[in-house]
Amino acid sequence: MRTSRNFYSRYVNKNSYAATLIPLILIVFSLIFYFGRFDNSIFLNEIRTKSINSIHLITSIVSSPVSLIKDGLVSIYEIQNIYKENKKFKEMQLLDSANFQEMVSMKLKIAQYEKLLNVSSEIQFDFITSRIVGDFSNNFNGTLIINAGKEENVEADMPVSGSTAIIGRVSHVSENLSRVLLLSNVNSRIPVIVSDEGYDGILIGQGRENPTVRFIEDIEKISIGDLVTTSGKGGIFPPFQLIGQVVGKKNNEIEINLFEDITSLSHVKLLNYKLENES
Amino acid sequence: MNLSAKDYLILNGFFLFFISLNNVFNLDLIDLTLILSTFLYSIKWNKSEWLVPFFIFVWGIFQDILFGMNLGYSGSTYLLFYFLSQISSNYGVFEQQKIKFIIFAIAILAFFIFKNLFIYFNYQLNYLSLSEFLSFFVILLLYFPLNSIILYIQNKYEKIR
Numbered sequence: 001m002r003t004s005r006n007f008y009s010r011y012v013n014k015n016s017y018a019a020t021l022i023p024l025i026l027i028v029f030s031l032i033f034y035f036g037r038f039d040n041s042i043f044l045n046e047i048r049t050k051s052i053n054s055i056h057l058i059t060s061i062v063s064s065p066v067s068l069i070k071d072g073l074v075s076i077y078e079i080q081n082i083y084k085e086n087k088k089f090k091e092m093q094l095l096d097s098a099n100f101q102e103m104v105s106m107k108l109k110i111a112q113y114e115k116l117l118n119v120s121s122e123i124q125f126d127f128i129t130s131r132i133v134g135d136f137s138n139n140f141n142g143t144l145i146i147n148a149g150k151e152e153n154v155e156a157d158m159p160v161s162g163s164t165a166i167i168g169r170v171s172h173v174s175e176n177l178s179r180v181l182l183l184s185n186v187n188s189r190i191p192v193i194v195s196d197e198g199y200d201g202i203l204i205g206q207g208r209e210n211p212t213v214r215f216i217e218d219i220e221k222i223s224i225g226d227l228v229t230t231s232g233k234g235g236i237f238p239p240f241q242l243i244g245q246v247v248g249k250k251n252n253e254i255e256i257n258l259f260e261d262i263t264s265l266s267h268v269k270l271l272n273y274k275l276e277n278e279s
Numbered sequence: 280m281n282l283s284a285k286d287y288l289i290l291n292g293f294f295l296f297f298i299s300l301n302n303v304f305n306l307d308l309i310d311l312t313l314i315l316s317t318f319l320y321s322i323k324w325n326k327s328e329w330l331v332p333f334f335i336f337v338w339g340i341f342q343d344i345l346f347g348m349n350l351g352y353s354g355s356t357y358l359l360f361y362f363l364s365q366i367s368s369n370y371g372v373f374e375q376q377k378i379k380f381i382i383f384a385i386a387i388l389a390f391f392i393f394k395n396l397f398i399y400f401n402y403q404l405n406y407l408s409l410s411e412f413l414s415f416f417v418i419l420l421l422y423f424p425l426n427s428i429i430l431y432i433q434n435k436y437e438k439i440r
Contacts, residue, residue: 030352034352055344
């Protein structure tokens with residue numbers, strides 16, 4: 001009796017240790033993995049890129065019933081708002097037509113100036129339209145998954161834009177899917193120019209908060225409302241593509257409000273841009 | 280809770296379903312990773328279920344690949360709450376709901392502080408905002424209904440056995 005009780009007590013103790021020790025070891029292992037950034041190695045990066053297709057397919061199938069319910073509810077809400085939006089658009093139509101006229105005349109004027117100055121036509125690119133199939137943006141990690149990959153000739157670092165402005169760039173490409181690193185992602189850094197004077201700076205993602213532009217020399221000359229566009233330096237983004245507008249100024253940085261609202265986008269444009277001597 | 284093969288299947292299915300929900304819902308205030316962690320903390324795990332932490336670890340890697348995050352983030356979060364559940368169970372505080380909640384609240388607070396400090400030092404980004412605090416309180420509030428559901432299911436399961 002005593003022996004069996006001892007055996008039981010030893011068995012329970014052994015199990016208690018193992019039950020706490022195994023997760024503890026795995027936590028340490030996970031933290032080493034996280035802080036060591038081993039997934040940036042070519043081997044793990046390749047595994048990651050290859051596995052995203054199947055992982056996304058599985059999760060899409062599993063979540064499809066919930067997704068259908070959500071889509072239905074969103075549709076009902078949209079139908080409710082359709083009359084209100086129609087009225088608003090009618091009011092805006094008159095103003096838009098005037099703006100459109102002005103824009104066309106300016107475009108013609110610029111084309112004439114470029115011809116006179118013999119400017120090279122390097123800023124030319126076509127685009128691929130792709131649907132957003134997953135938005136996994138959290139407070140600091142802004143990423144999207146789109147349904148275009150190597151089969152559609154998508155390449156890493158391709159600029160991605162919404163209907164009006166740049167939203168990010170392609171970070172990983174698999175066979176049928178690609179991951180987009182948004183401008184809001186804390187790992188995003190892109191060269192930009194601010195205002196008509198063209199002050200250079202680096203746009204840095206701030207998660208859910210507005211991105212900021214740092215490393216600007218004449219920050220005092222920048223005003224609220226100035227436009228922020230890509231500078232084209234680095235050769236990844238074509239120059240003069242709209243990004244956002246200055247909404248605030250701090251000591252050595254300015255705060256930008258992005259033109260594109262990611263949550264309202266369903267499709268994106270992948271810009272097939274390369275410098276002339278590259279292509 | 281002693282798990283049979285069917286239970287393991289249900290547990291893994293639950294993980295897959297919950298992680299897949301991130302495809303559909305992307306809310307600022309409700310962090311689905313922390314909700315799943317709350318479930319892991321609320322369940323009274325059997326000490327002989329050695330496979331469970333390994334499954335949790337694999338699902339963490341799966342989620343990180345889906346989200347495009349650095350590998351190890353989700354796994355360490357899930358395992359932390361699983362570990363706390365085991366510790367509180369070992370020291371006999373699992374049945375005392377008030378102490379169990381205090382441990383959970385301290386763990387969530389520590390998690391938020393650590394996360395924000397990491398973001399601050401790594402990205403020079405001060406992330407403490409109202410929405411960040413609200414999401415912290417939402418998780419604390421959601422703990423009560425989630426814990427009650429788990430307790431109800433486990434008590435029912437014990438009665439059947």
